[in-house]
Each structure stands twice: as structure tokens, then as C-alpha cells.
Amino acid sequence: MPTIREVAAYASVSAATVSRVMKGEVPVNAETRGRVEAAIAALGYAPNAFARSLASNRMGGVGLVISHLAGPFMGRVMMTLEATLRRANVSLLVASGGGEAGREQEAVDFLLGRRCDGLIVHADALSDAMLATLAATTPLVVFNRRVLEIDAHCIYLDNECGGYLATRHLLDQGHRHIACLTGPLRQQDAAGRLAGYQRALKERGIQVDEQAILEGDFTERSGEQGMAALLARAAPITAVVAGNDDMALGAMTILRARGVAIPQTLSLVGYDNEACARHVMPALTTVHAPLEEMAQEAAERLLKLVAGASLPAPTPFMPTLIERETVGPPLS
Amino acid sequence: MPTIREVAAYASVSAATVSRVMKGEVPVNAETRGRVEAAIAALGYAPNAFARSLASNRMGGVGLVISHLAGPFMGRVMMTLEATLRRANVSLLVASGGGEAGREQEAVDFLLGRRCDGLIVHADALSDAMLATLAATTPLVVFNRRVLEIDAHCIYLDNECGGYLATRHLLDQGHRHIACLTGPLRQQDAAGRLAGYQRALKERGIQVDEQAILEGDFTERSGEQGMAALLARAAPITAVVAGNDDMALGAMTILRARGVAIPQTLSLVGYDNEACARHVMPALTTVHAPLEEMAQEAAERLLKLVAGASLPAPTPFMPTLIERETVGPPLS
DNA sequence: CGCCATCATGAAACCGGTTTCATAAATACA
DNA sequence: TGTATTTATGAAACCGGTTTCATGATGGCG
Numbered sequence: 196m197p198t199i200r201e202v203a204a205y206a207s208v209s210a211a212t213v214s215r216v217m218k219g220e221v222p223v224n225a226e227t228r229g230r231v232e233a234a235i236a237a238l239g240y241a242p243n244a245f246a247r248s249l250a251s252n253r254m255g256g257v258g259l260v261i262s263h264l265a266g267p268f269m270g271r272v273m274m275t276l277e278a279t280l281r282r283a284n285v286s287l288l289v290a291s292g293g294g295e296a297g298r299e300q301e302a303v304d305f306l307l308g309r310r311c312d313g314l315i316v317h318a319d320a321l322s323d324a325m326l327a328t329l330a331a332t333t334p335l336v337v338f339n340r341r342v343l344e345i346d347a348h349c350i351y352l353d354n355e356c357g358g359y360l361a362t363r364h365l366l367d368q369g370h371r372h373i374a375c376l377t378g379p380l381r382q383q384d385a386a387g388r389l390a391g392y393q394r395a396l397k398e399r400g401i402q403v404d405e406q407a408i409l410e411g412d413f414t415e416r417s418g419e420q421g422m423a424a425l426l427a428r429a430a431p432i433t434a435v436v437a438g439n440d441d442m443a444l445g446a447m448t449i450l451r452a453r454g455v456a457i458p459q460t461l462s463l464v465g466y467d468n469e470a471c472a473r474h475v476m477p478a479l480t481t482v483h484a485p486l487e488e489m490a491q492e493a494a495e496r497l498l499k500l501v502a503g504a505s506l507p508a509p510t511p512f513m514p515t516l517i518e519r520e521t522v523g524p525p526l527s
Numbered sequence: 528m529p530t531i532r533e534v535a536a537y538a539s540v541s542a543a544t545v546s547r548v549m550k551g552e553v554p555v556n557a558e559t560r561g562r563v564e565a566a567i568a569a570l571g572y573a574p575n576a577f578a579r580s581l582a583s584n585r586m587g588g589v590g591l592v593i594s595h596l597a598g599p600f601m602g603r604v605m606m607t608l609e610a611t612l613r614r615a616n617v618s619l620l621v622a623s624g625g626g627e628a629g630r631e632q633e634a635v636d637f638l639l640g641r642r643c644d645g646l647i648v649h650a651d652a653l654s655d656a657m658l659a660t661l662a663a664t665t666p667l668v669v670f671n672r673r674v675l676e677i678d679a680h681c682i683y684l685d686n687e688c689g690g691y692l693a694t695r696h697l698l699d700q701g702h703r704h705i706a707c708l709t710g711p712l713r714q715q716d717a718a719g720r721l722a723g724y725q726r727a728l729k730e731r732g733i734q735v736d737e738q739a740i741l742e743g744d745f746t747e748r749s750g751e752q753g754m755a756a757l758l759a760r761a762a763p764i765t766a767v768v769a770g771n772d773d774m775a776l777g778a779m780t781i782l783r784a785r786g787v788a789i790p791q792t793l794s795l796v797g798y799d800n801e802a803c804a805r806h807v808m809p810a811l812t813t814v815h816a817p818l819e820e821m822a823q824e825a826a827e828r829l830l831k832l833v834a835g836a837s838l839p840a841p842t843p844f845m846p847t848l849i850e851r852e853t854v855g856p857p858l859s
Numbered sequence: 860c861g862c863c864a865t866c867a868t869g870a871a872a873c874c875g876g877t878t879t880c881a882t883a884a885a886t887a888c889a
Numbered sequence: 890t891g892t893a894t895t896t897a898t899g900a901a902a903c904c905g906g907t908t909t910c911a912t913g914a915t916g917g918c919g
Contacts (some may be wrong), residue, residue, distance in 0.1 A: 198905055209869045213545075214907060224867060233906035244642050247580040249874050254577070256620070256641070265604040267802070270597035276594060277623050286641055288588070288618050291609050302613075309618055310576050400541070444806055451808075469802075474776055476783075476808040521603070530875055541899045546877060556897060578875035581904050861912085865914075879902080887894070 197238040206234035217242060242248050248310070256286035257334075257497055258306030259314040260299060262320065264291045266471045267440070268486055269317075272338070275490035276315065283498050285312070296320035307333065309456025313501045316491055319382055334500035340383055344408045348500075348510040351491045354384045355513035357482040361436050361464040364480070364516055366399055369524045370434040370462060374407040376421040376446065378438035385413070385438055388466060392436050407432060411442055418445025426453060433461060433525035440465035440472050440481055443521075447475065458523035468517055477520035529570040535848070538566035549574060568667060580642070588618035589645040589829055590638030591684060593606070594652065594698055596623045599772070599801045600818055601649075604670070607822035608647065615830050628652035639665065645833045647825055651714055666832035668825045672715055672769075678840040680824040680832075686716045689814040689846035690723025693768050693796040696848055698731050701856045702766040704796060706739040708753040708778065710770035717745070717770055720798060724768050739764060750777025760784060765857035772804050772813055775853075779807065790855035800849055809852035816846050827854035 203210045208231060211515050214405060216231040223231075234240070248254050257280065277287050290306050292299030298320045306314060313334035316326065327344040329335055337349045365373050375392045378385030389408065396403050409424055411417030418437060422445065425432060433507045437443035443465035447457065457477055465472055465481035472479040489512050499506060529589065540563060546561040555563075562723045566572070574635050580586050589612065593601060609619050622638050624631030631650045638646060645666030648658065659676040661667055671682045707724045710717030725735050741756055743749030750769060757764060759764045769775035775797035779789065787793050789809055797804060797813035804811040822842050831838060 200905080209873095210906080211908080212867085215868090215882060218907090223867065229868080230853060241640060243581070243905050244640065245577055245584075246874090247907080249575070249577040249581050249876085250905080250907040252577075252874075262611060266603035269602055273621065274596040274623060277621055281622060282636060286620050286622070286637070289605065289609055289621050290613060290618070291606060303895095305618070308573060308576065370670065470804050471803045474803050475806050531877095532875080542876080543878080543899060543901095544897085547898090550877090554896065559897080575875050578904090579877080581906085582875080582877040584904075861898105862918090864915100864917080867913090869912085870912090874905105874907085877903080879900105881898105881900085883896100883898085884903105885894100885896075888892085889890100 196243075197240045197448050199240070199242065202231070202234045202238055202240045205238060208494040253312050254310050254354045255284070256311055257287055257315060257501070258288045258290060258303075258309070260306065260314060260316045260318050261289065261304045262294045262299065262318045263292050264289070267467065271486045272317070272490045275487045276494050279293055279494035280498070281291075285498065285501075292318055292320065293320075294320055296322075300325070303329065313497045317498055334497060336497045336500070338489070338493050341511075347506050348388065348496075350489050350496065350509060351511055352384070352484045353511040353513055354387030355391040355394070356511075357466060357484070359395045360391070360514060360516045361388075361466065362392045362395035363398075364389065364518070364522060365400075365434045365436065365462055365464065366369035366395060368434075368462065368522060371401060371525070372404075372407075372430070372432045373434045373436060374404075374409070374425050374432045375436045376418060376425075376438055376442050377408065378408050378442070380412040382412050383439035385410075388438060404430070405420055406430065411438060413439050413441060415441045415445035415448075418442030419449050420445075422446035422449040426455070434522070435463050437463065437465050440467045440479060443481070444471065444475065447479075447521075448476065456519050460526065462522040464522060464523070472517075472519070480522045481517050482514045482521045483517045485512055488512065528575075529572045531572070531574065534563070534566045534570055534572045538562045556689060571820045583691070585644050586642050587616070588620055588643055589620060589621045589647060589833070590635075590643035591825045592634045592638065592646060592648045592650050592651045593621065593623050594626045594631065596621070599799065603818045604649070604822045607819045608826050611823050611826035612830070615708045617830065617833075624650055624652065626652055628654075632657070635661065639805055647829055649829065666829060668829045668832070669683045670821070670825050673758055673843075679838050680828075682821050682828065682841060683843055684716070684816045684821070685843040685845055686719030687726070688843075689724040689798060689816070690720035690768065692723070692846060692848045693720075693729035693798065693814055694724045695730075696850070696854060697766045697768065697796065698727060698733075700766075700794065700854060702832060703733060703857070704736075704762070704764045705766045705768060706736075706741070706757050706764045708750060708770055708774050709710075709740065709742050710745040710756075710774070712742050720768075720770060736762070738762065743770060745771050745773060747773045747777035747780075750774030750775075751781050754778035754781040758787070766854070767793065767795050769797050772799045772801040772811060773811070775811055776803065776807065779811075779853075789853050792858060794854040794857070796848075804849075804851070812851045812854045813849050815849045820844065 199210045199213050203213045215223050288398050290302035292302040299320045315336045317338040323342045326342050330345040335348050341349045341351045377389045382388050409421040411421050465479045468481045469481040472481045531545050534546045565760050622634035624634040631652045646701045647668045648666045649670040655674045658674050662677040662680050667680050673681045673683045712718050741753040743753050797811045800813045800815040804813045
């Protein structure tokens with residue numbers, strides 16, 4: 196493993212010149228450059244990443260903090276992030292936090308201790324204040340969440356629009372009694388989806404029935420519980436907007452067990468367009484997020500921030516409705 | 528951001544002593560140690576990772592090479608890897624290769640260029656020879672694949688056993704005409720599963736019908752094509768062993784379209800126990816791999832290799848059969 | 860022809876740890 | 890009491906790049 200000085204000696208130049216050739220920016224005589232390049236090739240020289248980092252105080256890598264590594268779409272997000280970053284010759288360090296504030300903070304500290312050049316954070320449990328503080332000292336992109344104080348650092352989906360699209364689709368089919376099974380409302384995405392649901396109803400002059408809104412926690416289990424609770428009510432409903440696909444799946448389990456036909460007796464819309472959504476029976480109508488585009492924008496934005504740019508706030512990404520088989524007109 | 532020399536000055540000792548206190552192993556006078564620790568606390572000192580890496584020639588992190596980051600179970604694997612590694616204060620760098628040999632090699636080179644202390648490789652496209660060579664120069668763990676020359680570096684599932692379990696389950700139900708829709712047979716996992724299928728049949732004295740073995744590529748699409756081809760044959764079959772759950776899902780799509788009842792007319796077994804498997808109708812009987820345990824063993828083994836240990840070959844991990852609803856006795 | 864700007868290059872300092880080696884003090888042993 | 894051994898510590902070299910600053914060579918311009 197040759198060092199820069201060995202290359203320099205081989206090419207009869209100084210280490211400084213080899214360094215300049217490696218960078219490529221500063222002017223070097225063509226003949227000299229040729230000799231150096233030949234030496235590099237002959238010796239199979241590759242610069243030592245540690246020495247480079249120490250001298251330049253940049254690590255050449257960014258960190259990714261993720262609440263739920265095993266979540267349904269992290270793979271798609273990471274895939275695009277990794278590809279975009281590597282194209283820029285930047286490596287990706289991953290740390291997970293399991294959705295607990297303490298462990299997520301640990302993950303951040305861990306990556307910061309590794310002197311990452313920047314951070315992409317996809318975490319629920321960290322506070323807005325903490326993220327805003329972090330953004331002041333480190334290039335930071337917040338994924339799938341909006342923090343008002345640092346809008347320019349946030350890549351997120353317009354969840355309100357997604358909730359609206361789902362609900363309006365049901366309204367368009369003629370439904371008037373639509374329940375909503377939400378995620379944890381302290382989380383922004385869940386709250387946004389609910390707001391969209393409410394806007395769609397109001398827009399059509401339909402009174403929002405607070406009893407028909409049940410808060411869950413995005414798990415299948417809570418979808419089951421919510422659906423069971425809705426069925427136990429006296430008030431009739433003909434459709435349900437679920438907080439995400441997992442909750443919708445839970446709801447379907449209950450409906451199947453009770454012999455409620457989908458979509459004949461009850462229509463259902465999910466959110467996220469997980470892999471499963473296409474495969475269940477009937478196939479789940481759901482809301483799709485352009486995750487790959489979001490991830491690419493996140494990576495590119497972070498790279499610019501690392502390079503010192505200051506950027507305007509991005510526009511939110513827009514969800515689309517995927518129509519499948521769980522929605523139909525109400526019985527009558 | 529104080530340096531070690533500032534801490535040293537504050538505590539009226541030399542940088543060497545501070546370094547020793549940080550490490551904790553070498554003997555330092557209790558009183559001196561106390562002063563140094565106080566200085567560290569007072570100044571909020573944290574050692575510079577680059578300088579440390581440069582001097583010690585260890586980066587304190589390992590690389591993960593993954594063919595398909597968005598695959599159905601990478602999340603579960605990464606989650607356990609990350610947690611195990613971080614407990615040892617080792618960071619995880621991720622690089623993907625999209626299943627192409629060239630890009631996977633690039634990913635390896637990229638991580639090696641970053642001077643990772645070791646590598647976990649979960650890749651189909653890299654050759655056995657390449658991996659064996661790599662293992663000679665770098666601490667390496669190969670995940671979900673067996674390379675005979677470097678058995679001690681491989682963490683893998685006994686796929687032969689998985690194929691056997693799936694097939695024997697069908698045999699136990701009374702099936703005698705069982706087809707097999709395999710993955711790409713140049714891949715070890717697909718070939719292993721097929722071998723298990725064949726062993727189970729032979730064990731019961733059933734002639735293996737080569738016409739009933741169709742090679743696919745683990746995609747849903749190839750499951751559809753395979754199933755269609757099987758239905759087009761004259762020879763009757765009452766059950767199918769699929770190479771993985773995706774192929775089983777594809778097969779189900781075709782069967783549903785043709786009005787073939789599962790499991791009344793045809794039984795079906797998948798492989799991998801993806802999230803979907805529980806949710807499809809009927810719920811898919813499949814083979815489950817203990818991914819978390821495998822990932823933990825992989826991480827721990829790599830850490831030991833990095834530390835310089837030389838280890839005996841691990842025992843293969845054993846799959847289990849998850850019985851759900853796609854298998855029943857044959858009609859007649 | 861002489862002066863100043865430009866270009867190409869090398870020497871050396873620097874980044875901030877780790878590690879070796881030497882030394883000084885303390886203890887053990889005869 | 891004198892020598893051998895252990896223990897604690899500091900000085901300085903070292904890891905391998907980057908970057909600043911100085912110097913020498915070239916060339917343009919009045």
C-alpha cells in the first residue's frame with residue numbers, strides 16, 4: 196500500500212504535486228501530470244481515507260438515522276439514497292433507534308461522533324426543537340416530516356392531500372358515512388392524513404362525526420381493534436379510511452371474520468401502498484407516495500448542504516391514489 | 528472542540544497519558560487518572576475519529592454489501608446487524624449493487640477504499656473465487672450463501688432442509704404429484720431448495736418427474752409463468768413447491784384467474800415467510816428462516832474476525848415450516 | 860531591457876491521535 | 890546498602906494526507 200510520498204519519489208516530484216494531481220483542480224503542468232499519473236498507476240496508489248479525512252476535516256460520508264429499519268418501505272428509500280450518494284462518492288452510515296427517543300438520540304450522537312459530514316434523519320421520536328438545534332450545527336435533512344423552523348431541511352409528503360384524496364374518492368363513490376382509523380395523532384403524518392379526511396368531508400358539507408374517528412398506532416393490531424370498535428357502534432358506516440395499509444389489513448381481518456363483504460357492504464382505503472396491498476383479496480385501494488423521488492431529493496439536498504449551499508424550502512411531494520378493489524359504491 | 532494536547536495541558540500531564548486513560552487498559556496512577564478524567568469532563572473532550580483511525584489504522588466500522596436493498600427481508604437483517612455492531616461501538620456502512628456483478632464489485636471496492644475493518648457480503652452476483660480471495664485479505668462474513676473454500680466465513684440457511692420440509696409436508700398430506708417452481712438454479716439457495724424437494728420424493732420412493740420442475744427467477748412474474756405452464760401440461764399435479772413466496776404469489780394469481788381452488792384442488796407452499804404471506808387469501812404456508820439469529824451471528828462473527836480470531840465453521844441455520852392455509856389433502 | 864504578474868513546484872507545517880522508547884521513581888531482593 | 894525489577898510518565902516519532910508559503914521560471918507589457 197504505497198503512500199503519497201512513495202508515488203512522489205517514483206515520479207520525481209513532491210508529495211504536494213501528487214496531491215494536486217489527485218484533486219485535479221489546481222493547475223499542474225501536463226507533462227508532470229502525466230508522470231504522476233503513470234506513477235500512480237504503476238504503484239497502484241490509492242489515497243488513505245483516514246489521512247485525507249484528518250487533513251481536510253471531512254469524512255466523505257453521511258449518516259442516516261432511522262427509527263424503524265425493518266419498516267415496510269425503508270428498503271426502497273435506502274436504495275435510492277445509497278445510489279445517489281455513492282454517485283457522489285459519499286458513503287452512507289446507518290444507525291437505527293427503534294422509535295425510542297433515547298435510542299434515536301444515541302444514534303445521532305453516534306454518527307456525529309463519527310464525524311459524518313451530514314445527517315439524514317427519518318425519526319419520529321426526536322423533538323422538533325432538537326432537530327432545529329441540530330440543523331444549526333450540521334448539514335441536515337429531515338425525511339418524511341416537516342419541522343417548521345427548518346423548512347428548508349425537510350423532505351415530506353403532503354399527507355393532508357393524501358387523506359383528502361382517499362376520502363374524496365369514497366365521497367365520489369357516493370359514501371356519506373365514512374369512518375377514520377388514524378395513526379398516533381402526535382405524529383405529523385397521522386395528523387395530516389386526518390386533517391385531509393376532515394377537509395374532504397367539510398368540502399361536501401358533511402358533518403364530521405367525531406365518534407367515527409378512532410386513534411390507533413399504525414399497527415395491524417390497532418386496525419383490528421379500531422374496526423371492531425366501529426362495528427360495535429350503533430351508527431352505520433359504509434366506508435373506512437385507514438391510517439396506513441397495516442391498519443387497513445387489520446381491519447380486513449376483522450371484516451372477514453365477521454362476514455362483512457368488501458367493498459359491497461363496506462369500502463376501505465389504505466395508505467402507503469405496501470407490497471402487500473396488491474396481493475390481498477380484494478386488492479387494497481391505497482395512497483401511494485413517490486418514495487424514490489423523495490429519497491433522491493433528500494440525498495441531493497444533503498449533498499448541497501454539505502457543500503455549503505443554503506437552499507430554499509422544497510415543495511412537498513404529492514401522493515397519488517391507487518385504485519384497486521376495496522372501494523365500491525355504498526349499498527344504497 | 529478540544530484536542531488531546533489541550534486536555535493534557537489542563538491536567539498537567541502529557542498527551543500520551545491522556546491517551547492511556549482513554550484506552551483504560553494500561554496502568555495509570557489512580558490520582559493521575561482522576562485529574563485526567565476531570566479535565567476530559569471539564570473540557571468536554573471527545574477524541575477525533577479521523578486521527579484515531581489514522582494512527583491506529585482501524586476505522587471502527589464495517590461495510591455491508593447488499594445486492595437488493597429493497598428486498599423483502601433486508602430490513603430485518605439490517606436491523607439486527609446494526610444493533611449488534613453498534614453495541615460494540617462499530618459503525619455500519621452500506622453499499623448496494625443491484626444484483627449486477629460489476630456494480631457489486633464496485634460496492635466492495637468502494638467500501639474497501641473507505642478502509643472498513645471488515646465486510647459483510649450478501650450478494651448473489653460475486654463469484655465464489657472472488658469471495659475466497661477477498662477473505663484472504665479482509666475480515667469477511669458471507670451472508671446467506673455458502674462458499675466451500677471459506678466455510679468458516681459463511682452464515683447460511685440449510686436450504687436443502689427447507690425444500691425437504693416443504694415437500695415432506697405435502698407428502699404427509701397424501702400428495703404424490705408435486706411440481707416444483709424453482710428460482711435461478713445457478714444460485715445456491717434455489718439449487719438447495721430443489722435438492723431438498725428431490726430428496727423428499729426419493730425418500731418416499733416417488734420418481735422425480737423432471738417435467739414437473741420449472742426454473743424461474745424468484746420473481747412473481749416467473750411464478751405466474753411457471754404455474755401457467757404447469758396447468759397447460761397433460762400430467763395432473765395436486766401440489767406445487769414454489770422457490771419463494773413471490774413466486775408462490777404469482778402462482779396464486781394464475782390459479783385464482785383459472786378458478787383453481789387452493790388448497791382443495793391444488794396445494795401450494797412458499798419460502799421465506801414474507802410479510803405478505805400471512806395476509807393473502809388463503810394464507811400462504813411457507814418456510815421460515817431465523818433471519819435475526821443469522822444476522823446476529825454474522826455480526827458477532829465478523830467482530831471476532833476483525834479482532835483477529837480464527838473461527839471454526841458455523842453450523843447452518845435451520846428453517847422451519849409455517850403451516851397456514853394453502854396446503855390440504857389431495858382431492859381423490 | 861526591466862519590472863511585474865502568472866504559473867509550476869517543493870519544503871515544511873499541520874491535522875490529532877497512538878505508540879515506542881527512555882527515564883525517573885518506587886519496590887524487591889540479596 | 891547496592892543492584893535488579895517494576896511502575897508511571899513524558900518526549901518525540903509516526904500515521905499519510907492537505908495546505909500554506911516561498912521560490913524559481915516564464916511571459917507580457919511599457
